[in-house]
Amino acid sequence: xxxxxxxxxxxxxxxxxxxxxxxxxxxxxxxxxxxxxxxxxxxxxxxxxxxxxxxxxxxxxxxxxxxxxxxxxxxxxxxxxxxxxxxxxxxxxxxxxxxxxxxxxxxxxxxxxxxxxxxxxxxxxxxxxxxxxxxxxxxxxxxxxxxxxxxxxxxxxxxxxxxxxxxxxxxxxxxxxxxxxxxxxxxxxxxxxxxxxxxxxxxxxxxxxxxxxxxxxxxxxxxxxxxxxxxxxxxxxxxxxxxxxxxxxxxxxxxxxxxxxxxxxxxxxxxxxxxxxxxxxxxxxxxxxxxxxxxxxxxxxxxxxxxxxxxxxxxxxxxxxxxxxxxxxxxxxxxxxxxxxxxxxxxxxxxxxxxxxxxxxxxxxxxxxxxxxxxxxxxxxxxxxxxxxxxxxxxxxxxxxxxxxxxxxxxxxxxxx
RNA sequence: GGAGACGUGGCAGAGUGGUCGAUUGCGUCGGUUUCGAAAACCGAUAGGGGCUAACGCCCCUCAGAGGUUCGAAUCCUCUCGUCUCCGCCA
Numbered sequence: 001x002x003x004x005x006x007x008x009x010x011x012x013x014x015x016x017x018x019x020x021x022x023x024x025x026x027x028x029x030x031x032x033x034x035x036x037x038x039x040x041x042x043x044x045x046x047x048x049x050x051x052x053x054x055x056x057x058x059x060x061x062x063x064x065x066x067x068x069x070x071x072x073x074x075x076x077x078x079x080x081x082x083x084x085x086x087x088x089x090x091x092x093x094x095x096x097x098x099x100x101x102x103x104x105x106x107x108x109x110x111x112x113x114x115x116x117x118x119x120x121x122x123x124x125x126x127x128x129x130x131x132x133x134x135x136x137x138x139x140x141x142x143x144x145x146x147x148x149x150x151x152x153x154x155x156x157x158x159x160x161x162x163x164x165x166x167x168x169x170x171x172x173x174x175x176x177x178x179x180x181x182x183x184x185x186x187x188x189x190x191x192x193x194x195x196x197x198x199x200x201x202x203x204x205x206x207x208x209x210x211x212x213x214x215x216x217x218x219x220x221x222x223x224x225x226x227x228x229x230x231x232x233x234x235x236x237x238x239x240x241x242x243x244x245x246x247x248x249x250x251x252x253x254x255x256x257x258x259x260x261x262x263x264x265x266x267x268x269x270x271x272x273x274x275x276x277x278x279x280x281x282x283x284x285x286x287x288x289x290x291x292x293x294x295x296x297x298x299x300x301x302x303x304x305x306x307x308x309x310x311x312x313x314x315x316x317x318x319x320x321x322x323x324x325x326x327x328x329x330x331x332x333x334x335x336x337x338x339x340x341x342x343x344x345x346x347x348x349x350x351x352x353x354x355x356x357x358x359x360x361x362x363x364x365x366x367x368x369x370x371x372x373x374x375x376x377x378x379x380x381x382x383x384x385x386x387x388x389x390x391x392x393x394x395x396x397x398x399x400x401x402x403x404x405x406x407x408x409x410x411x412x413x414x415x416x417x
Numbered sequence: 418g419g420a421g422a423c424g425u426g427g428c429a430g431a432g433u434g435g436u437c438g439a440u441u442g443c444g445u446c447g448g449u450u451u452c453g454a455a456a457a458c459c460g461a462u463a464g465g466g467g468c469u470a471a472c473g474c475c476c477c478u479c480a481g482a483g484g485u486u487c488g489a490a491u492c493c494u495c496u497c498g499u500c501u502c503c504g505c506c507a
Contacts, residue, residue: 042467046476053476056488060435067487074487240427240464363464365427369446371464 001204001359002102004095007031017105020112020320031098038091045084052077101209104355106320107292107329113319120319122331125303126312129338129393137339138391139270142168144399145416147391148271159268160260160275164384167416171403172278172387174410176253179280179305179382186301188251188282193231195254196222201234204359206326206352213261228252229378232283237360241374243367247286247294251381254279271384272344280381287364288354291375292329295351298379299331302347305381309404311389312336314343328353335385339392346386349379 007014007028015025055074059067106112111120129135142148147168153161164172180190202208202223207215207230216224225231232252241248256279267273282301286294299315306313318330333347354373357363364374394402400417408414 039467042476046467049477050475052487057436059487071487076487078487242427361465369462 001099001355002104003354003358004031004035004099007102008035014102014105018102020106020110021103021323022114022321023103027098027101031095031102034091034095034098038088038095041084041088041091045081045088048077048081048084052081100203100359103209103325104206104323104328104353106323107351107353110323110329111317111319112321114321116319116322118319119322119332120317122315122317124312124314125307126310126336128312128336131338131395133397135338135392135395137270138337138388141339141391141395141399141401142270145401147416157275160273162271162274164271167411167413168387168391170411170413171390171407171416172384174407175382175386175390176278176280177410178407180251180253182305182308183251183280183282183301183381186249188249191228191232191235191250191252193225193228193235193252193254195225195228195231195257197225197230197234198222201230201237201360204237204356205230205233206324206356209325211325214259216257216259224257225254226258227256227279227378228254228281229283232281232378233356233362233376234360236285236362236374239362240371241285241362241364243287243364246364246374247284247290250283252281252283254281256383270388272388274384277384279383282377282379282381284377285357285362285364285374286377287366288372288375291351291353291377294375294377295329295331295349298349298377299333302333302349302379302381306333306335306346306386308406309386309390311386311393311404313346316345324350326350326352326355328355333380335389337388337392338395339388344385344388346383346389347380350377352376352378 002014011028011032015028018025018028052074055070055077059070059074062070111118113119136144139148139150145167147165149163149165150161153163184190196218199208199221202215207223207226215226218224229252231254232250235250236248255276257276258274260273260275263273271277282298284294284298303313303315313333313335316332316334318327318332323330327350329351331349332345333349334343335346336342337344353375356376357374362374362376363371365371390404391401394404396402396415398417400415403411403414403416
């Protein structure tokens, strides 16, 4: 949630940010107006309340007729308050709903743009693999090596599901385990989070405003996590963390669930876009002034993981219009997938500043005693998508697939055949 | 799923209708003492919101939401959570 003080003090700045993110400035005007009215009423009611409190105190000291008179007077004031209170509550609730619709503002160095078409490739790393034959895509490779059963998954669960089988299952677990060990060595605390989340958490994470139909909801009003970013965010909900304990770095490993509504016909082939997948996610709570530094740190870690796997990739600067609701800045990593002959998104790293933390009241106590909201950052360590790159980039003429060297200690085999 | 107990400040733990936003202890911070430290002693120490140029003043919050009352941490209702016992289960 955005800071209402920012709308009061820096209206233009907020409006610019909202526009750049593809939002509606009217929202800001509505908030400003309602906020003013609300405060006027609040002052009025609080004056009554102060009077009532004073009289109530006096009542406890008085006796006889004087007491009865005061009680009568207090009743009248109380009635007066009751008359106005519903209006105030309504205004507060309306104001809150409006505020929740305001997206996080892009940082000043984010490229302005309307959609993903305006995203810019920042730089590329790694040498693209060359083949003496026409490389196959991971679906054909998987079929040939009996690594994925899409047909069975379709019968069991519908489209966009898969059974990973045999050596691919081992490779997938190895990838996660490798990522875990790497991040543990960088000071991240491993977490297996709950993957069913309350609406409050989903909303605070920023997934119920524009992305509601992306998320599975259960009959108990719990939502299936689309990423462990959501439960990790909630890990410190309502807490005040001493500054000396920061930053807090976590990695969540979980299944992730996405409805992929509106993506019909897009990326239907293979395991690129699934309703369910495993993901190892990095999540950082830090002070707002360190957020950009920590964001760079997350990118560096994600890149190092890809470099160790020897997967060529490019880093994308996400433009303002393509930012998530909660993100102030975002970078994607797109990995080379030789069978498809293109880079595809495998990682996404966002700086959410204090936007998510404000909604869940996650704060820190500064060394000078002041209390302020934390910044939150999230980024992919590994999802299942890098498996596609491994399969497609490392395929051999004989149809076998070489395991990246760093994973061999985990898989126990050097080649899938 | 059944039965019972309980949810108070960073923690422990008082408080059952009237200066209680809350006694006390621990912790934390500052000071005295000390060459320095410990101990001792003194003092400070919840969060949120509003008004004001400022000094300050006011309002709200004792799991959450309602209700009773002039007045609620305290009484009533519902919800959520924790613990114990039983049942079930990986």
